[in-house]
Amino acid sequence: xxxxxxxxxxxxxxxxxxxxxxxxxxxxxxxxxxxxxxxxxxxxxxxxxxxxxxxxxxxxxxxxxxxxxxxxxxxxxxxxxxxxxxxxxxxxxxxxxxxxxxxxxxxxxxxxxxxxxxxxxxxxxxxxxxxxxxxxxxxxxxxxxxxxxxxxxxxxxxxxxxxxxxxxxxxxxxxxxxxxxxxxxxxxxxxxxxxxxxxxxxxxxxxxxxxxxxxxxxxxxxxxxxxxxxxxxxxxxxxxxxxxxxxxxxxxxxxxxxxxxxxxxxxxxxxxxxxxxxxxxxxxxxxxxxxxxxxxxxxxxxxxxxxxxxxxxxxxxxxxxxxxxxxx
Numbered sequence: 001x002x003x004x005x006x007x008x009x010x011x012x013x014x015x016x017x018x019x020x021x022x023x024x025x026x027x028x029x030x031x032x033x034x035x036x037x038x039x040x041x042x043x044x045x046x047x048x049x050x051x052x053x054x055x056x057x058x059x060x061x062x063x064x065x066x067x068x069x070x071x072x073x074x075x076x077x078x079x080x081x082x083x084x085x086x087x088x089x090x091x092x093x094x095x096x097x098x099x100x101x102x103x104x105x106x107x108x109x110x111x112x113x114x115x116x117x118x119x120x121x122x123x124x125x126x127x128x129x130x131x132x133x134x135x136x137x138x139x140x141x142x143x144x145x146x147x148x149x150x151x152x153x154x155x156x157x158x159x160x161x162x163x164x165x166x167x168x169x170x171x172x173x174x175x176x177x178x179x180x181x182x183x184x185x186x187x188x189x190x191x192x193x194x195x196x197x198x199x200x201x202x203x204x205x206x207x208x209x210x211x212x213x214x215x216x217x218x219x220x221x222x223x224x225x226x227x228x229x230x231x232x233x234x235x236x237x238x239x240x241x242x243x244x245x246x247x248x249x250x251x252x253x254x255x256x257x258x259x260x261x262x263x264x265x266x267x268x269x270x271x272x273x274x275x276x277x278x279x280x281x282x283x284x285x286x287x288x289x290x291x292x293x294x295x296x297x298x299x300x301x302x303x304x305x306x307x308x309x310x311x312x313x314x315x316x317x318x319x320x321x322x323x324x325x326x327x328x
Contacts, residue, residue: 004264019277042276043272047227050220051219053251055214057261060109060260064127070239073229074235075134076093102217104123106211106212146234173265173269188209189213193257246275254267254271278296278299
């Protein structure tokens with residue numbers, strides 16, 4: 001069995017363990033409404049995770065996705081409140097804002113050779129500050145902006161009991177997986193994360209690949225923000241606060257290696273499902289917010305330690321095989 005397949009089986013087993021534990025502990029967990037809510041919540045995390053998967057495959061990271069989400073939402077709120085543009089134009093402005101924000105991250109990283117962690121940590125603060133600057137204010141105080149036009153709020157509903165956000169997320173997963181496995185861009189992403197020097201010698205434009213990866217994150221954030229604000233029928237300056245934690249956790253739990261070159265969107269799908277299941281169970285138990293972060297942090301540490309151990313074990317097992325082949 002391939003290592004990637006084993007990793008997905010482990011993620012699936014973790015989900016099943018959580019589901020069993022929470023369903024035994026609470027009668028409210030394993031209900032139709034709660035299961036649908038879990039898939040709805042995982043879709044927002046997973047949408048952003050699809051784009052972040054592309055970045056992590058190159059060996060990068062993006063800490064600004066939560067702040068970017070807030071910025072995109074507030075741009076849409078300003079278009080909604082202060083212009084007469086149609087709803088489709090507002091949605092387009094949101095997508096373009098996400099794309100430009102992603103391009104900004106990719107550009108400063110490649111142009112100035114900045115570490116991804118430092119660059120996106122800085123943009124995290126920049127995007128959140130811009131959100132506060134353009135936030136809707138009443139009597140000098142920042143307030144939420146209601147967005148209740150039916151043509152927009154309809155996106156937050158669904159059909160036949162299934163939310164539109166779930167349908168769109170599944171489509172994004174399929175498209176993302178096809179891009180990774182069957183396109184030149186996908187090959188370049190894996191090559192950039194596996195061995196940068198070899199990728200350059202092969203003629204791959206590493207800078208262009210990384211910028212496109214960050215643009216993908218921005219686009220995915222824009223899509224996720226549209227569905228999140230449509231369901232909430234409003235937006236606030238705190239939209240997306242802490243979202244980057246859940247997204248990164250979903251990608252890591254899904255099997256993407258933080259040093260790049262390993263993982264895919266299907267794994268991120270499972271990781272998002274795991275995080276949504278965990279969040280739902282924690283909410284049912286009404287655990288204090290501080291302890292929630294501790295639990296999630298411990299899980300991420302355990303997954304990273306396991307991945308490191310498993311990779312070293314795989315390498316050690318592969319060496320004797322190579323030696324035997326050479327001897328033969």
